[in-house]
Amino acid sequence: MTTAVLSIGSNLGNRLGYLQLAVAALEKRVAAVSAVYETDPWGTVGPNFLNAVIVASDPKLDERGWLGEAMRIEALAARTRERVWGPRTLDVDVIACTREDGTSVSVADERLTVPHPRAHERAFVLFPWLDVQPEARLSVDGWDVSVRELVDSLVLREGIVVRRTALTLSFAVSHAL
Numbered sequence: 001m002t003t004a005v006l007s008i009g010s011n012l013g014n015r016l017g018y019l020q021l022a023v024a025a026l027e028k029r030v031a032a033v034s035a036v037y038e039t040d041p042w043g044t045v046g047p048n049f050l051n052a053v054i055v056a057s058d059p060k061l062d063e064r065g066w067l068g069e070a071m072r073i074e075a076l077a078a079r080t081r082e083r084v085w086g087p088r089t090l091d092v093d094v095i096a097c098t099r100e101d102g103t104s105v106s107v108a109d110e111r112l113t114v115p116h117p118r119a120h121e122r123a124f125v126l127f128p129w130l131d132v133q134p135e136a137r138l139s140v141d142g143w144d145v146s147v148r149e150l151v152d153s154l155v156l157r158e159g160i161v162v163r164r165t166a167l168t169l170s171f172a173v174s175h176a177l
C-alpha cells in the first residue's frame with residue numbers, strides 16, 4: 001500500500017473536464033482533492049492552466065505503479081508531447097509517495113524522480129497540496145521542509161501567482177480499500 005500526491009494540470013481544451021477525468025479515472029482510490037486553481041504558465045508561455053492536487057492510495061501500487069497510472073490517465077485525455085512544457089490537455093505528475101509505515105519514497109533514475117524535482121518551486125503544486133495535506137513536508141536537496149514554509153517563501157519572492165477558483169472536482173468516497 002502506498003499513498004501518492006498527484007499534481008494535475010490542463011491548459012488546452014476543456015480544462016476542468018480533463019481534471020475531472022483524472023479524478024474519475026482513479027475511482028475509489030481518491031482520498032482527497034484540492035480546490036481548483038487558475039495559474040499563469042510557469043517556466044513557459046501559453047494559455048493559463050487549471051491545476052489541482054489529488055491524494056490517492058492503492059494497496060497494490062508502488063511509486064512506479066503510480067507513474068504508470070499517471071501515463072495511463074494522460075493517454076485517456078489524448079495527451080501529446082509536441083514540445084517541452086507545451087500546452088497540454090492533461091499532465092499528471094507524481095509529486096510524492098508514502099508507504100504504509102509512513103516513510104517517504106525517494107527514487108531518482110531516468111524514468112522516475114520522487115519527490116518530483118521541481119515541486120518545491122512550483123506554486124501551482126504547493127498551494128493546492130496544502131489544501132489536502134496542511135502538514136505536508138517535502139525533501140528538497142536532502143532537507144526535510146514544510147510545504148507551508150515553501151509557500152510562504154514563494155509568496156515573499158514572487159507574490160501570489162495562483163488564484164483559487166470556485167470550481168470543484170467531485171470524487172467517490174471510499175471507506176474500505
Ligand SMILES: Nc1ncnc2c1ncn2[C@@H]1O[C@H](COP(=O)(O)OP(=O)(O)OP(=O)(O)O)[C@@H](O)[C@H]1O
Pocket residue numbers: 067070081084085086091092093094095110111112113114115116117118
Ligand atoms: N515524478 C514524476 N512524475 C511524472 N513523470 C516523471 C516523474 N519523474 C520522472 N518523470 C518522467 O518525466 C517524463 C516526462 O514527463 P512530461 O512530459 O509529463 O514532463 P512535464 O510534466 O511536461 O514536465 P515536468 O516534469 O517538469 O513537470 C515522463 O515520461 C516520466 O518518465
Ligand SMILES: Nc1nc2c(c(=O)[nH]1)N=C(CO)CN2
Pocket residue numbers: 008009010039040041042043044049051085091124
Ligand atoms: N501554471 C502551470 N505551469 C506549468 C505547469 C502547470 O501544470 N501549471 N506544468 C508544467 C510542466 O509540467 C510547466 N508549467
